[in-house]
Amino acid sequence: MTHVSTLMSSRAALPHLKDGSLNWKPHLAEAASSLSQSLAASGPDAYTRLDAAIADEAMRRHDGFLAGIDAYRHHPYHRHLEPVPEVWTQGTTALLDYRLPAFQDAPPVLVIPSLINRAYILDLSGKRSLMRYLAAKGLAPFLVDWDAPGETEKHFTLTDYIAGRLEDALDKVVELTGMRPALLGYCMGGLLALALAQRRPDAVSALVLMATPFDFLVEREANAVLMKALAQPMGAMIDSAGEVPVDMLQTMFAGLDPGLAARKFMAFARLKRRSARARDFVALEDWANDGVALAGPVARECLFGWYGENDPARGRWCIEGRPVKPEEISVPTLVMVPHRDRIVPPASALPLWERIPSAKLMQLSGGHVGMLTGPRAKTEVYGPLMRWLHRRAGK
Secondary structure, eight states, X not given: OHHHHHHHHHHHTXXXXXXXXXXXXXXXXXXXXXXXXXXXXXXXXXXXXXXXXXXXXXXXXXXXXXXXXXXXXXXOOOOOOOOOOEEEEETTEEEEEOOOGGGTTSOEEEEEOOSSSOXXXXXXXXXXXXXXXXXXXXXXXXXXXXXXXXXXXXXXXXXXXXXXXIHHHHHHHHHHHSSOOEEEEETHHHHHHHHHHHHOGGGOSEEEEESOOOOSSTTOXXXXXXXXXXXXXXXXXXXXXXXXXXXXXXXXXXXXXXXHHHHXXXXXXXXXXXXXXXXXXXXXXXXXXXXXXXXXXXXIIIIIIIIITOTTTTTOOEETTEEOOGGGOOSOEEEEEETTOSSSOHHHHHHHHHHSTTOEEEEESSOTTHHHHSTTHIIIIIHHHHHHHHHHTTO
C-alpha cells in the first residue's frame, strides 16, 4: 500500500503541474520548466496523455515489485548453521561462545548487537559471519543474544541492560578466559558498549564501535521535531503496550527511505533464482523481517531521549545517574564508519571519533548492513578489524 500510494502521488500532482502551483525542489526547477514548456507545445490533450502514461508506468513498476516479493516468498533458502553453545543466560539474554577448540586461549572479544534486531546479523550465513571469521582467525568471540523482551525485560531501562545484563556477561567472559575482552558494539550496541567501557575500564582491553550513532540531530533535524511531536501520543501507546511492536519499528526504518523496498525487490526479481546473490538477498531479508519488540522504558529513552532530545551528544544520557561521556574512555578505541550508511549517517557517527581520546578512525565504503554482509566485507572490514583486535584484545 505504501508503494501504491507513492506511485499514485505522481498522478495526484498533475493538476498542480497544469495550473503552475506545484512547488518544485530547487534542483528540479529547470527540468520542471522544460517539462511545462514541452506539455504546452504538445496540444490540448497533453496532460490527459501524460496521466495515462504515468498510470501505465506505475502499474509496470508495481507489478515488478510484486514479482520480487513473490520470488522472495517462494525462494528455497533457509538459514541453517551449526548451533553455538550458550555459556550464560539471564532472562531472555544469552551469551554465545564461538571459540574454536584450537583457540580456547585466544584473546576474547565480547560482541554487542542492537536491541532492536536479531543478533545473528553478525552470524548470517556460512560465508557471511563476522563471528565465525574472528574465531577462525585466532580470536575468542562471544556474542550477546538479547532475544525478544520477556515479562521481566519489558520493564527494563538501558541502565538495566548495561549495568545489569552486560556487566554480568562481561564478568562471565573474564571468568571463562582469564583475560580482559575487547568490546565490539554494532549500531545501537555500540552505544551500549561505550557505556560499558566507561563503567568497567578495569575489565575491558579495547573498544570497537561499528556504525554507531551519537549525534542524533545532525542532518536529521526533522526527526527531532517529529519525535517531540509524537512524544505524548506515542508515549501513551508505549506505556499501554509495555513495548514498541516490531511492525512499528519496521515502519520507522522504512520511512528513512520509502523507495528502498521497491528498488530492492524489483532488482531481486531479475536475479537468477539459484544464484549466490539471490541466496544472500533472501538471507538478509529474512533477518530484516525477523525483528524483536523494544521494551517500553528503553523505547522512551531511545526515541524521545536520543532522537528527540539528542541526549548522548549533549551529555545528558545517563546510566545509573552517571552521564555517558566519550571523553572518559581510556582503552584503545576503533571507530568504524560506513560511508553509505543511511541508518547512521557518517555525520552522526564521526563525533564519537572526535571525542574519544586517541581513537582511531576507519572509514568504510559500504552501508550500514553491507559492511557486515557485502561481497567485500571480509577484505574491507573483517580483515582489518581482526588485525586491530589481535594487537589489543586481552591485553
